[in-house]
Amino acid sequence: MTPSPAQALDTLVVGAGPAGIGCALALDAVDGLTVGVVDRGQIGETFRRWPQEQRFLTPSFTGNGYGSTDLNSVHPETSPAFSLGVDYPDGRGYAKYLRGVARVFEVPVAPECEVTSLRQDDGGFVATTPHGPIPARTVVWAGGEFQDPAVPQMAGKGALVHTSRHEAWGPRQGRLVVLGGYESGLDVACHHVEAGAEVTVLDADHPWDAGEGSDPSFRLAPRTRMRLARAQQTGRLRLLARHASSVARDGDRWSVSLSDGTVLEADSAPLAGTGFGPGLGPAAHLFDRREDGWPLVDADDQSTRAPGLFLAGAALRHGSQRFCFVYKFRQRFAHVARVVGESFGKDCTALEAWRQAGMLAEDVESCGAECAC
Template sequence: MGALASARLASPRFSLTTDMTDSLMSDVDSMVGRAESLLRSKDYAAAAAAAEAVLRNRSLLSKAAVVRGNALLFPLLDQIMDGSRENPSRADFQEAGDMFVLARKIDPENEVAGIEEQNMQSIIQMLLPGDDTDLHEIHHASDNTVLGKNPQGSQQDDDLDVVIVGAGASGVGVGLMLIQQFGIDRKHMLVLERGARVGESFRRWPEEMRFISPSFNQAEWTKSLDLNSIAQDTSPAKFLLEEHPRGEQYANYLEAVANESQLPIQFCTDVTQISPLGVPGHPRFEVHVKPSQVAPAATLSSVHCKFVIWAAGEFQYPKDSGGFQGMELCQHNSLVRSWVDVPGDEFVVIGGYESGIDAAVQLARTKRPVTVLAASPCWQESSPDPSEELAPYTRARLRDVMTDASLPQPKLHGGFTVTKVAKADEGYLVFAKEHATDPVALDDHAQVQRIFSTASPPILCIGFEGSVAALVGDLFHWSSDKATSSPVLTDQDESTRTEGFFLVGPSVCHDGLIFCFVYKFRQRFAVVAEAVARRLGKDTRCGIVACRSADMFLDDLAGIHACAG
């Protein structure tokens, strides 16, 4: 991404405060007044120089117009995503669109203004198809880019080499890798995102949830990237000034990176089906889509492409059914927006590890008792693989609440399997089997039935079904039953069942190696991108060297096994 991107990511993009803007305008007024005075006194050379000094401020003025446009746009997007409120009309978007137009008129080199305008237009076309309010001021966006283009538009579908499903960390990361390192033309690829903005899943995190892996910008001193970075020359720590960012913050980082790179994204688009159409050696797909957040009867459309990269993630697809009787009576932790706002005076959390312990810590901080029922005492366990043990950040937070006399200590129960949840007169009953601590006693008689009562719906922290199993499971072979295992992949993370269909992100697994952290799964972006680019006829040798030198081309999984063992 280079020095320009690094400089721009040094602080939140276009973060002009009201005081800064007022001060700028005051200075501009003063400078214009001086130029006019010089003109009246016929000191033309000095007047021209003074006027030129004013014009040099147009970049900041243009950025301020983008800030105002987004400040008007984002509440409308929140309104659309809130199913309890009526959608805004097209006319409601007019003022935001005017700001983006103004920004481009002030500074034609402000590419971000054009990107924001086109993204907004895409959202309007997809979500408000029946509203014919005239938005001629907004419709002037250039037609020579895929960004934000409706699938029903004039672009030839067969021009697409690659479709990426999902504009989160994986989708943005592999998209940048295709463009920047392996020479894929932006016009021949498209990212489909069901949300209205980049990083939709991160924006749905509970307010209190933070990254457990720390961000630190050490790029100038080592060749290592920030642990949570998805691309070279970027750092969430440098951009956000946070070591453990919240979901909303991290989504803003992803959005800035995507905008900086002009990644072609079509928002508010649900993928409903992927149909393989190719023959061996020549994969081809029809990707069926519909506008998201509208009636299920909306007309379907489709795009065609040679390769599909699935990057839709897991968070929006919780594991909330099929595990035990009464699971539907529970609340999955992914549906919590803030632990402070969860009603109830005491809770039972079903599940441990990061989700379960985070829920326990957050509820304890609200001074409400909580009981954790986990399959194993994860708070006592350690492993060579950080994916199989609590992060130091989580252990420290748990230790803090356990030693704080002003808070109720969470009751931690390891070795329990919940078998049923039932509604009771005054709340809920949670039935669980306690496993024998004696490893020799392995039969059912060694298990003790326990019943826990709670007035509030139990909190489910048992993980996610994931988008792969939920939406495209039939395009993969599975190592065993897909409810308990992972999709089988080639060494390039391609489906062994569907040629040309690739997987990136936390659902990737190879022989027990789990890629659930950003710093893990980002190292496979280049492996996938190289495979796609090579089969599209690109010379990938330079890209491989560049990515390998940055520790972004992990193809030696045997070496990882040796270290973990």
């Protein structure tokens, strides 16, 4: 894509991660739409930045021909398992998959093109970038959540190291405290137990217990449960259903105080596996918020404050439904593309391929996962 097109694009996609590349591919399938993608870094920039120890939790497998499209793919005819030859991709591998998809399908991506502001203008939008303004009639915000690490509000929080930082994965000896007992907290805890550390995980909600329902957004992934069982067998992992209220450092010792007055000592900086915020960056002012703070969108994933601005990716919420995995948020790529295409009077027939591949859920209320056994 030419970074600063003379004519307004029909759709500008901000972000070249799985949500942005996936949406652009569906939009591109709509006959006659002009689409461009920008990224502040390279294609798959977030995955390029993942600590090398982190891998996908969702397995890849090339079941595409039988209607079981690889859980981590962003287009019906692709599979990370096929292109990478692994079942749980790491960050660099997945970035390579995204680059390959963008190359094969000729997705128009402008790298090193950060959107620093986004405003409504004359019925559309104008994105400000270092290469000049980009006018667009509609925008898909696919900036991802990795840029918005969530750290708990408590005294001494500056001493915490978030799991998105490479420093959290470096060698640790002795006693270590991890705040947060869901996927990222247990991921880093198991990693350090495997390397010999004695780890205490704190989470008042104790998500390591079975939890309710079958939805992986609320229940640990099988891979994590298997690692957890192995880590517990070492005797070096302690899971405490308690709330941390403050952190303090004294030289090369750290202490974490719990709300009941107990104090845990640690030999290195405590880690925060406490997740991410929505990461809306310069688009934040164009979204209303739900009561829980997540962006408010209408039934078509459009901002209620700025219609024509769509949200794609893990920050998407509809009612109690969370779309925090690729196999979930990809269900909306073709829906958004159809809403955009039809608003411009375009033929959207090609998007049926997404439905046939099990990659299109128009009724998000039907997305719940409950298993009988």
